[in-house]
Amino acid sequence: MASTERIREALPLIITWYQANRRSLPWREDPTPYQVWVSEIMLQQTRIEAVIPYYRRFLQELPDLPALASVTEDRLLKLWEGLGYYSRARNLKKAAMLAMENYQGSLPAQAAELKKLPGIGDYTAAAIASIAFGEPEPAVDGNVLRVITRLLADSDDIANSKTRTRFSSLLKEHYPRGENASLLTEGLMELGEVICLPNGMPLCAQCPLRHLCVAHENGKELDYPVKSGLKERRMEEKTVLLLQCGNRFAIRKRPGKGLLAGLWEFPNIEGKLDPSAVLPKAAEMGISVLAAEPCGNAKHVFTHVEWRMTGYRLLCPSESEGFLWLTREEIAEGYSIPTAFRAWQKLLESFTADQALPGSDPNR
Numbered sequence: 001m002a003s004t005e006r007i008r009e010a011l012p013l014i015i016t017w018y019q020a021n022r023r024s025l026p027w028r029e030d031p032t033p034y035q036v037w038v039s040e041i042m043l044q045q046t047r048i049e050a051v052i053p054y055y056r057r058f059l060q061e062l063p064d065l066p067a068l069a070s071v072t073e074d075r076l077l078k079l080w081e082g083l084g085y086y087s088r089a090r091n092l093k094k095a096a097m098l099a100m101e102n103y104q105g106s107l108p109a110q111a112a113e114l115k116k117l118p119g120i121g122d123y124t125a126a127a128i129a130s131i132a133f134g135e136p137e138p139a140v141d142g143n144v145l146r147v148i149t150r151l152l153a154d155s156d157d158i159a160n161s162k163t164r165t166r167f168s169s170l171l172k173e174h175y176p177r178g179e180n181a182s183l184l185t186e187g188l189m190e191l192g193e194v195i196c197l198p199n200g201m202p203l204c205a206q207c208p209l210r211h212l213c214v215a216h217e218n219g220k221e222l223d224y225p226v227k228s229g230l231k232e233r234r235m236e237e238k239t240v241l242l243l244q245c246g247n248r249f250a251i252r253k254r255p256g257k258g259l260l261a262g263l264w265e266f267p268n269i270e271g272k273l274d275p276s277a278v279l280p281k282a283a284e285m286g287i288s289v290l291a292a293e294p295c296g297n298a299k300h301v302f303t304h305v306e307w308r309m310t311g312y313r314l315l316c317p318s319e320s321e322g323f324l325w326l327t328r329e330e331i332a333e334g335y336s337i338p339t340a341f342r343a344w345q346k347l348l349e350s351f352t353a354d355q356a357l358p359g360s361d362p363n364r
């Protein structure tokens with residue numbers, strides 16, 4: 001059977017299966033364009049279970065485009081805190097402002113128009129257009145690629161964007177309109193998430209496509225999808241300085257461009273400092289210090305970079321300039337510290353205001 005024929009037969013089966021097996025998720029209760037958009041952006045690089053509480057909190061405070069367009073950046077980042085990839089949140093706000101200006105306060109229905117908004121690429125545009133507006137637009141993500149490459153036993157490299165485009169065209173030939181477009185997009189994703197699993201053996205016995213699936217017929221499910229090697233992750237060492245003055249701690253804003261742009265962080269420097277190098281370095285940075293002690297290591301893994309961090313707690317006699325000095329509670333309530341620094345933020349809870357460090361002179 002030709003690939004196009006196989007796809008044509010498979011699509012209605014996916015819709016029927018989805019109608020009988022769909023999981024109840026908050027963004028499915030009332031799939032307005034705004035809700036579909038926010039959920040799709042949150043779900044990029046984040047698991048469904050992790051997204052649910054963030055989604056509920058976000059929608060409660062920012063229930064529509066006007067609310068999102070007018071929220072302050074600090075509040076927005078606070079609502080996003082813990083989800084990571086903060087540019088997603090910033091792009092949501094930028095896109096909401098543009099939609100207010102150019103589309104009378106609502107999202108456009110066509111994928112081509114949606115793609116003009118920041119943060120909305122091919123996949124998200126197709127997901128919003130099909131789920132919320134019933135447009136015949138296949139949203140091809142990793143789940144869909146897995147199902148389709150297995151269904152067709154197709155060994156083209158899915159890391160190549162041409163493969164994705166080819167599958168999108170193949171699906172589009174048979175994609176329905178209206179409610180079925182919405183059901184099909186959700187169904188394809190759901191099938192990839194809960195049946196045609198990414199790790200481990202797929203649950204073919206429960207799959208509505210098992211009699212059509214070439215990989216299953218050949219017992220070669222795990223040979224697909226084929227994906228060329230990812231680039232190796234770069235390792236970066238850092239030294240994090242937890243500056244404490246009484247019951248206040250120093251944070252600062254990261255530069256407006258690059259990794260974690262514009263977010264708040266604990267002061268840190270490139271490279272791993274030995275204990276003997278910490279006080280001279282602090283002096284060089286204009287920080288006066290009563291005493292210092294090592295406070296452990298932490299690491300954080302980004303997509304292409306891994307940070308290996310060494311921490312020092314520095315007791316300061318005064319609040320040096322160039323930082324914002326805040327209590328732990330003020331930091332937790334009003335400032336979004338990215339997950340990369342979360343281990344250090346947690347460590348602050350164990351620091352007491354009157355605790356002297358070894359070598360410090362409490363009478364100074």
Ligand code: SF4
Nearest residue numbers: 196202204207210213
């Ligand atoms: S039959 Fe198995 S391998 Fe084929 S699509 Fe279904 S779950 Fe995936």
